[in-house]
Amino acid sequence: MENTSVNSRSSEDIEVKQERDTRTEGNQDVRAKTPTQPERPESPIKEAAFVAVVCAAQLMTQTGLSLAIAPLHIINDSFHASSKQLTWASAAYSLTVGTFILVAGRLGDLYGHRLMFIIGFTWFGLWCIVGGFSAGSNLVFFTFCRALQGIGPALLLPNAVAILGRTYPPGPRKDMIFSFFGATAPGGYSLGASFSSLLAERVWWPWGYWIMGIACVIFAGLGILVIPYTPTEERQDDGFSWFVRLDITGAVTGITALVLINFAWNQGPVVGWDMPYTYALLIVGFILLGGFLAIERKAPCPLLPPSVFKGEVAWVLGCISAGWSSFGILVYYYYQFLEVIDGDSPLLATAKWAGSSASGACASVVTGFLLGRISPSIIIFIAMIAFTIGQVMLATMQEGQVYWAQAFVLMLITPWGMDMSFPSGTVIMSNSMPREHQGVAGSLVTTVVNYSISLGLGFAGTVQSYVDDDGKDTLKGYRGASYMGVGLAGLGVVLASCFMLITWLRRDRDPKSKSLSEQPV
Incomplete structure (x- = not known):
């Protein structure tokens, strides 16, 4: 009887505490937050379908990037364009992806992430179809279509991250979900490169864009069916107009x-x-x-919240910027080396890169287990090392060298840089910002990733144009561009080392304090 009475009082105490926690959170009224929590799918099958459709945003973004890299020379020859204009086919796409993401994240915060997700896939599909028809025009219009295609992923990526960030609370489940999200990147790239190369060689290159457009429209429809309604955060009337809210x-x-x-x-x-x-x-x-x-x-409602300017967030974004700009150079010049120097067909070059999907999946699973167990600053440091090793191998690769010597090894190592830096950086940003800013949190990392890819190609193209003797020494130009990538990846290692050192010094100075990089993510 006494034990029953004690248990009854304990249960009552717990219920009172839960009720008190429901009324207040950090001395702030959270009644406006309660209805904005998205519902997680009830059954494992529905949850798997939900996660798969949301991860398709990352998958199709990387597929879209590879559509113009693997069969690039076939596309360029169909337009009879100069080889100096080649980088624009991929740079224009990454430019708009990285540029418009911040605004897309804010739109999702204000008008609903699910709505922006569906609009993003629809827009992406429309301009992929138009891009296919650009075959009857010229390279300028094709590049214009590529730029408009990039607005679709700009809408997709931050809102996909926000949907996951608002659906799952911090913890191991969230870590693994974000790792799955990152794991789709190398798989998406290989998927797009394989089909675009096959269609370009056997049929006609526009079919890659038409099929891509149809797939995007299908994913938009699936998004309507499987993604739960994600209401916007209810805010008190602060007197700001939509012009001010959107900054x-x-x-x-x-x-x-x-x-x-x-x-x-x-x-x-x-x-x-x-x-x-x-x-x-x-x-x-x-x-x-x-x-x-x-x-x-x-600004009263800035696109970049004040927390972005804090030191640790800046360190994370700086590392990701350096690492991913080097990755853009590596993947572009990897294909150029194999196709131009070694004479491989686009399909054969894609086959030599295909193993990156399995390597990236392994990296993502490992990262999912490591997050929450070791400091993300260490994970980011390891990612920068992977980027650097891959770049050094590309820069020193010899003409006619056996594939298994360096090309195979760098293909396996580089995805570890991608799939360790992206999930850890995204989780840190997601956990460091309130729920109403999850769209902005999702957009920051993806903005830096995609904009850095485009900017890195610009840096490398400049170096190539100055060292290839006006196109007479192509190999020398490729090597110069690759060494530019080595420098960027090396900068990432330096930044990650400083970030790791600062984290350790702060922990030693105050063992009870936890930085963003050490919080359970």
Whole structure:
């Protein structure tokens, strides 16, 4: 009887505590937050379908990137274009993906992540279909279509991350889900490269874009069926108009700055840096970027919350920027080396890269287990080491060398950089921001990843144009571009080392304090 009474009182105490916790959270009324928590699918089958459709955003984004890299020379020959314009086919896509993501994340926070997810796939599919029909036009229109295709993933990626971030609380389950999300990247790239190469060689390259468009429309429909309704955060009437809430002034300034900077770096190798408009646009872009940062500091509803400017978040984004810019160089020049120098067909070159899917999946599973067990700063450091090793192997690869010596090894190692840095960085950002800013949290990492890929190609293209003796020594140009990638990956190692050191010093100074990188993620 006494034990029963004690248990009854304990149960009552727990119920009272739960009721008190429901009323207050951090001395703030959370009644507005309760109805905004998305419902997690009830059955394992429904949850698997939900996770698969959301992860398809990452899968199709990387598929879209590879559509113009593997069969690039076939596409370029069909337009009878100069080889100096080759990088634009992939750079234009990554440019808009990385540029418009921040705005897309804010749109999701305000109008619903599920809605933006569905619109993103629909837009992506539409412009993939139009891109296929650009075969009857010229390379300029094809590049224009590639740029508009990138707006689709810009809508997809941050809102997919936000849907997962709001559905799953911090913990091992969330870590593994985000690792699955990252694992689809190398698989998506291999999928797109394989089918685009096969269709380009055996049928006609536009079929790759038409099939891609149809698949995107199907995923949009699946999103309607399997993604639960994700209501927007209810906010008290603060008197701000939609113009202020979307931070239109900051958005226009920031997007213009990023576009100009990226355009200048990728156009410079095409027309030459002696053209006045290239460096003029670069200067204007940096001026506008400074203006954007000043606007964000004072904006009532900034696209970049104040927490972005904190040291540890900046370290994470800096490491990811350096590592992924080197990855963009590696994957582009890997194909160029195999196809141009060794004479492989696009399909054979893709087959030599195909093992990256399995390697990336292993890396993601390992990262899922490591998150929460060791500091993410260590995981990011290991990722930067993987990027660097892959770049060094590409830069020193010899003409006619047996595939198993270096090309095979770098193909296995590089995905570990991708699938260790992206999940850990995304989880840190997701856990460091409140639920109403999950769209922005999701957009920050994906913005840095995709914009860095495009910018890295611009850096490498500039180096290539200055060291290849006006196209007479192609191998020398490729090596110069690859060494540019080595420098960027090495910068990532330095930043990650500093980040890890700062984390350890802070822990030793105050063992009870936990930085963002050491919090359970």
